[in-house]
Amino acid sequence: MLFGSGDNQAETGAGGNVIKDADTASFTADVIEASKDALVLVDFWAAWCGPCKQLTPILEKVVKSYKGKVRLVKVDTDANQGLAQQLRIQSLPTVYAFKDGRPLDGFTGALPESKLREFVDRLVSQTGGVGIADLLAEAATALENNDLQSAAEIYAAILQDDQQNPDAIAGLARCYLKSGDSDRAEQTIGLVPPNARQNAAVQSVIAALALARKAMEAKPTAELEAKLAADPKDLSARYELAVALAANGDKSGALDHLLEIVRTQRDWNEEAARKQLVELFDAWGPKDPKTIEGRKRLAAILFA
Secondary structure (H helix, E strand, O other): OOOOOOHHHHHHHHOOOOEEEEOOOOHHHHHHHHHHOOEEEEEEEOOOOHHHHHHHHHHHHHHHOOOOOEEEEEEEOOOOHHHHHHOOOOOOOEEEEEEOOEEEEEEEOOOOHHHHHHHHHHHHHHHOOOOHHHHHHHHHHHHHOOOHHHHHHHHHHHHHHOOOOHHHHHHHHHHHHHOOOHHHHHHHHOOOOHHHOOOHHHHHHHHHHHHHHHHHHOOOHHHHHHHHHHOOOOHHHHHHHHHHHHHOOOHHHHHHHHHHHHHHOOOOOOOHHHHHHHHHHHHHOOOOHHHHHHHHHHHHHHOO
């Protein structure tokens, strides 16, 4: 399975016309008319402006990540003083957002990337475009439907312009994991920056990898089932069977056995069953029906 084979398509999607320079003569075509097809951000800057030099590269990075749904037009105010005066540009940098031929919103000063993404995402949502959140949702749907190639291509496209996006890194790692390539999944999740390790999607993949490692060490389920049938009080065999079942996709079976251990002897092996349940919930994700069911059943036991 060749994940990431859609990189060239993604680069083409970003397009040569997504970022361009404009002047007074081309402003109507590059901004007013272009905004009828996409959200257009206009970056008013000058060569002497220090904050402009900080903001412009971030603007370019963010705009590219929308794969043509957002465009950036840069206007040198020193070379286009009449236009700057007409639009009442009083400080630099100033960014205006245009859609359907009219300005929607704007800001002055150099925003950090996180705030800039919030600004653009809000406007994209208002104007019906597709933002990063939409791309991640599309990829997640493909992943749920086991369309690993499509999901991986979307994640790779996001990472092409935002190499440290933790949700996209985790998604790509999940694709490798579901394809059975735990090594590549491990390598990919290792690319997450230290300050983003607590991201929910990242933690979910880390938990899934831990489960996969335990599954490799587990005995065959038939052997464990026979052992448990011979001695239903063998909590170690029940625990091993639960881990093996979870690794094989039998979520219901894994839940039943682990919850039985908690019900029978809550503190067995330093609460190993409860801890394993929490790890499974992380691996499956908070929206998984079995996570929701399992949390309710565990709470009923713990707080009975």
